Amino acid sequence: MVESALPSTIPGSNSTLDNTRFIASDLCAYLETYLEPEQVREVYRAYLFGAEAHAGQTRLSGDPYIVHPLAVAKTMAEMRMDHKSIIAAILHDVMEDTHISKERIAEEFGQDVAELVDGVSKLTHLKFRSRAEAQAENFRKMMLAITRDLRVILVKLADRLHNMRTLGALRPDKGRRIARETLEIYAPIAQRLGMNAMRRELEVLGFAAYHPLRYRVLQEAVGRARGHRKEVMQKIEAAICARMEEAGIVSRIVGREKNLFSIYRKMQQKQLSFEEVFDVYAIRIVVEDVDACYRALGVVHNLYKPVPGRFKDYIAIPKANGYQSLHTVLFGPHGIPIEVQIRTEEMDRVAESGIAAHWLYKAGDRHSATAQARAREWLKGVLEIQQAAGNSMEFLENVKVDLFPEEVYIFTPRGEIMELPRGATAVDFAYAVHSDVGNTCVAAKIDRRLAPLSTRLESGRTVEIVTAPGARPNPAWLDFVVTGKARTAIRHYLKNLQQNEAADLGRRLLDKTLFSAYGIRLEEVEEARMRALLAELQLPDQETLLGDVGLGNRMAALVARRLCREDGDPAGSEREIPPGRQERPLAVKGTEGMVLSFAKCCHPIPGDPIVGVMSAGRGLVIHRDKCRNVAEYRDRPDKWVPVAWSDEVEQEYAAAIRVQTANKRGVLASLAAVIADMGSNIENVSFDERDGQVSTITFTLSVRDRKHLADMMRRLRRVPEVLRISRARC
Structure with a gap:
């Protein structure tokens, strides 16, 4: 021994x-x-x-x-x-x-x-600012290890299972924290990897520790209702067993009972009472082969009527974790709903053990190999999320999103099937195909018809993505995408885009300041001086410095002063500005991107006298020079940037006007028709009814410049019901 x-x-x-x-x-x-x-x-x-x-x-x-x-x-x-x-x-x-x-x-x-x-x-040798950050970084480390070897997660899940079994020895607050982490992360991971037996026990233990009172109440309710159910289940199982024997199908019939956490979650999500959830009887039928699965389905549909729309074929289209089974819901005796799962012995093993079945039954087990391949595919997506995530907290949040999938099955134009979480949009589909497809998508065709990119996808649809070489992700996509991969890829692209645009704006600002104040261009600055300044500021490269200037985190005047100070001068010393040199304003084209924005308080448009105010983290914000919100900056030259409109401005800008009208039917339609005739769009409209006779309507319109706006206001004055019109002021 x-x-x-x-x-x-x-x-x-x-x-x-x-x-x-x-x-x-x-x-x-x-x-x-x-x-x-x-x-x-x-x-x-x-x-x-x-x-x-x-x-x-x-x-x-x-x-x-x-x-x-x-x-x-x-x-x-x-x-x-x-x-x-x-x-x-x-x-x-x-x-x-x-x-x-x-x-x-x-x-x-x-x-x-x-x-x-x-x-x-865990990463015990590093110090973290908070418990949440430590948890996120440890989770990130573990997930990266899993992408190299799947056995890491099996050890971790077994470790978590024993910790949950012995949770009673801990303080209640610590036990609740571990239970919550188990319900939010580890039970969903077990489900994602197809390990349903492990997932069920983690859920029940987590539920008991996190919501002890609710657990006890449900446990007592289940105990009271179980006696009557046992008798009904025996009758249903006997009826199905007899029909299977008549059809010559060798089968094993098992009555299933939902675990307490499943009952609780269903009550919560669907706003159902306990009686409504517990009054569903569940049966699993295990047969010899796939052919017998479909024959058994026919038998139970002949015995009890199926509920329309509740049949799912996970054999033809397996779940993301490799799970395969036929699901149907029947009207049982006295109208009792019966949930039936039909699967083979191999499918049953994989459903309970998931990727662990790969090691459990290696020889000739095609289904367990598929489960592991699907797990690796998911982990490949996790690795992509990790590479694009800005930090471990963002990574953890995005992986959590992917841990709760209720799949929809979408067809590509070539007939391939792709799985996405329920609620996924055309943009999620585009990123699932490839990050480059997502970054350049401009439209989608769903069943050959054009549809908005925000369209929620339904199972069975064929989706084709239309791309354009110059297209780029829209920040508004973050409001509707649901997959972690799409969310991370969009954020990553926008983050890099903002940094590039900030560096470009910072280069222009610093170059203008250097020339206006010291008569030199940025490219003329000695490399040694630039290196010395970067070392002094502890920055890795010039692009980072320029990005900080463009985002307003560092003032161009201060950076220029440090670059041009004489050797031996203290860091803050100033040199005299050459006499007679005029500071030329920065030319604004309107195409500077995410680091240049136009104030919504005064809506500046080409032709307006404008000023620029540097805002930390946002970059340059353009206001009209008479805007009341910039008055406080007039005595702060470090925040003030002289700007002027470029001659090359082409895009449209938002302008706000107030129209006082007689309160008559059809006035808004008349005004909208004039605005459309003048080649403008109404971006927003609001009403303020002063009394029963007069209304004030505020329009936010898209215009090309001041002349376009003036022409439109002249046309609007001709409408008989218009009493007064003016440009809105902040």
């Missing part, structure tokens, strides 16, 4: 030693049922190594710490995982809680085991 190899040098009392030896021996006895003897001996050696590393450590329950890793390893063994995964489970906390290094583990048990243990270990 392996047990005889246990040395007498393991620290601890005899009772503790005997207890852990028994657990380890029990584990090894189980492993001997499917692993080679040498592999079992290696697992036992890992136990001795872990017991020595954790010597003297105890859990809050009072148990020796090594009991926890052994319990995690037992869960992995029940999934019939390979011996390296079992070893990693036993050692999963040694890097985090003891002096043992990754190199030492690699030396003792190989690089694969070391990488698995490292993937599960």
